[in-house]
Amino acid sequence: MKYIWLIPLLPGIGAAVNGLVGIRYFSRKTAGTFACAMMMLALGLSIVAFWELLGRPADQRAFDVIGPDWFPAIPLQMHDGTIGSFRAPWGFRLDPLSGMMLLVVTGIGTLIHVYSTAYMVDEPRGGFARFFCYLNLFCFFMLMLVLGSNFPVMFVGWEGVGLCSYLLIGYWYEKKSASDAGKKAFITNRVGDWGFILGVFLIFYTFGTLDFREVQNAAALMPVETGHFGVLSAICLLLFVGATGKSAQIPLYVWLPDAMEGPTPVSALIHAATMVTAGVYMLGRNAVLLSHAPEVMTIVAVVGVLTALMAATIGLVQYDIKRVLAYSTVSQLGYMFTAIGVGAFSAGAFHLMTHAFFKALLFLGSGSVIHAMAGEQDMRRMGGLKKFMPVTFATMMIGTLAIAGIPPFAGFFSKDEILFRAFLQNKVIWSLAVVTALMTAFYMFRLMYMTFYGGYRGPAWETGGHGAAAHGGHHADAHGHGHAAADDSAGHGHGHGAWHGPHESPTAMTFPLMALAVGAVVAGFLGIPAAILPSGSAIEQFLEPSFTASAAAEAGQTAASPEAVAAATHAEPAGAEPAAQGAAAGHEAAEHHMSTAGELGLMGFSVLVAVAGILTARKFYVTNPEISQGLAHRYAGAHRILSNKYYVDELYDATAISGTFSAARGLWGVDRKVVDGAVNGTGWLTLFSAWLSGLSDTHIVDGAVNAVGWTAEESSYWFRRVQTGLVQNYALLMLFGVAAFVGLYLIVR
Amino acid sequence: MITPTHYMLLSAALFVIGVVGVMVRRNIIIIFMSIELILNAVNINLIAFSAQLQNGIGQVFAIFVIAVAAAEAAVGLGIILAFYRNKETVNIDEMNLMRW
DSSP: OTTTTHHHHHHHHHHHHIIIIIHHHOOHHHHHHHHHHHHHHHHHHHHHHHHHHHHSOGGGOOEEEEEEESSOOEEEEOTTSOEEEEOOEEEEEEOHHHHHHHHHHHHHHHHHHHHHHHHTTTSOHHHHHHHHHHHHHHHHHHHHHHHBSBHHHHHHHHHHHHHHHHHHHTTSTTSHHHHHHHHHHHHHHHHHHHHHHHHHHHHHHHHSOOBHHHHHHHHHTSOOOTTSOOHHHHHHHHHHHHHHHHTTOTTSTTHHHHGGGSOHHHHHIIIIISGGGHHHHHHHHTHHHHHTOHHHHHHHHHHHHHHHHHHHHHHTTOOBHHHHHHHHHHHHHHHHHHHHHTTOHHHHHHHHHHHHHHHHHHHHHHHHHHHHTTTOOBGGGOOOGGGTOHHHHHHHHHHHHHHHTOTTSHHHHHHHHHHHHHHHHOHHHHHHHHHHHHHHHHHHHHHHHHHHSSOOOSOOOOSTTTTOOOOOTTHHHHHTTOOSSOTTTTTOOOSSSOOOOOOOOOHHHHHHHHHHHHHHHHGGGGGOOTTTSTTOOHHHHHHGGGGSOOHHHHTTOOSOOGGGTGGGGTOOOTTOGGGGGSHHHHHHHHHHHSOHHHHHHHHHHHHHHHHHHHHHHHIIIIIOTHHHHHHHHHTHHHHHHHHTGGGHHHHHIIIIIHHHHHHHHHHHHHIIIIIHHHHHHHHHHHHHHHHHHHHHIIIIIHHHHHHHHHHHHHHHHHHGGGOOOOHHHHHHHHHHHHHHHHHHHHHHO | OOOHHHHHHHHHHHHHHHHHHHHHOOBHHHHHHHHHHHHHHHHHHHHHHHHHTTOTHHHHHHHHHHHHHHHHHHHHHHHHHHHHHHHSOOBGGGOOTTOO
């Protein structure tokens, strides 16, 4: 456990080696194997560390590794006028929340690395190593974000994953749309990061420390800001702005759908499972702050549920298989924010985990489909793929059932927990979330039906080569691991030369699918609610210490004592009105408000909603496909709005982007007229004064000098006649002179 | 009785003769000799007053003047000799190299 700092470092080493050496020298196999090995090592370490964490008693589950400061302490003034010392050590902390994220990131990260070795096999050698360098670098930063024990370290990871997201979205940088999407993601995230860093500064200004636990303990002592906006609300709002950028919430969600321009494993790892959940994780880290700012929690919940609803409606009409999944991701992230907004932090984190499993699974499955269709992403040109790729179909079906919320798959438990908590908090939010759940089931099954059922609508392929063993090259590498379920078509080359029709993907791709499918089934069992299992939700009890301040601080002692962390769960001040906002107390309150039967009833209702969505999709896209066409024609206006994603991109183009452009143009005008004018005016003035002083030089100074010379020259014509050269002449003059002086002397005396 | 007045008259006469000689003669040797006359007029004056005032300093001065005159004669005659060798003349009107 002392070596948790190695966990982020291993992929970092992988990135450095692959980036510095691999791009030039490594073969595809070396680069891929090396990157995977680093991730597997990190996964192994994470599992060991997590196991040790589980081995501790529940109230001691926090482990710190504090490294040296990474910049010298900077004295800064704080809100009460005292001088605080702004310092940030390389601190890593393993506690339940970061432990869970650690397993998600390294586990899914490893699977996706393995998957990518097969998916990216058609890339040129250097590009292949570059891809794995970026992937490893991403994992490095993501693990740093997760493990960081203070805000600056988290911010380093936060910015780093943004950078890697940009690099990976624009991986095919020769494609204009891909590089544009990368820039869009980067710039949109920058807006959020601005909020985040301001929040961090305000935290330092208020508390004088940036360590998560110290901030939590300090915040726990401050009064809850009900009905007004105080400094805690301002902090939470700024942090939430950061979270909306990274986690693609309204109004900054626009980058995520475009991010689908990147390779599909990237979409699975970064834009579904890990990076986009960083915002949820960050808000969860600051659960105590949020609990003290109920007004901001309401904002979070409203934004979350609106995002969920809006993204789901857009997802209804998209035809690009990855875009459907992208909007689904935005929608599910909206759920997580709703959970945080209603105070169900552990439910949000639980959904984060299950979502990571089934959404990574769905993305990888869609990648498998795209791979099989030689790059085709339009679902209108797929169909009937079930018989070509049974493993992909089966695993994707599990993922789809999970996201739709059918028991006993993972998504059911996590989503239902959120719905239940939303129901207790606010009926309007709950009803919107249920509508979203209905649409989720609908569009996911629409995707499944359009892709895997019905007749094949894609392009024809050459049948001549079908079944022939003649093809070779590097493809054999990817297939060399053995053929599990793909033996009938495993040998088919694609992407180069003739395409022999859709086929099952190689084992390196199907294995991660199967592993994730298992995860998508069993991950939910961690969170079986108390209504079904008397012992209550395991993951909620596990995560709870991360969302509360330590009991010592609660009792008024400032010293943070990790031993007392979990005790806070039961030490919530009784009778405090806002206690319902706190995660711990909220849970207890929930059980008072709602009978077990009621909870079960809600569960049954949400299952019914999901089934209704599935049946509608079946009716629209399998039994009578003309219904969806008819609806699209009948409500052409609504359909057009949805197809164009509510014109939000156009709105941003017209306001923020063109505003920026015209402001830039205006500033350029100011530059040209005022600044350049001033500079040019100064230059002209200098020239003019130089001309003046030149004039005075030539005429006055030179004139005086010349006049002296001229006078000397002219007068010398006369005076030189004195110099006769005759000695006697001189002697005579001398005599006269002496005589004159003597005469003068005699006379004057 | 010979009074200082006599000495002074003699000395004045010698001085005037010397000055006139310097002014009017063209031969540089003669001019040189006239300069010696002027110097010796001064010497007579110095010695006369030395005797009159019973003070030896005047005689010391006179001996100094004679020494300086000897040195001057040596340098001057050397210059004249060198000049003569170049120009084959000792006419002072020919000696105008220092003109402008």
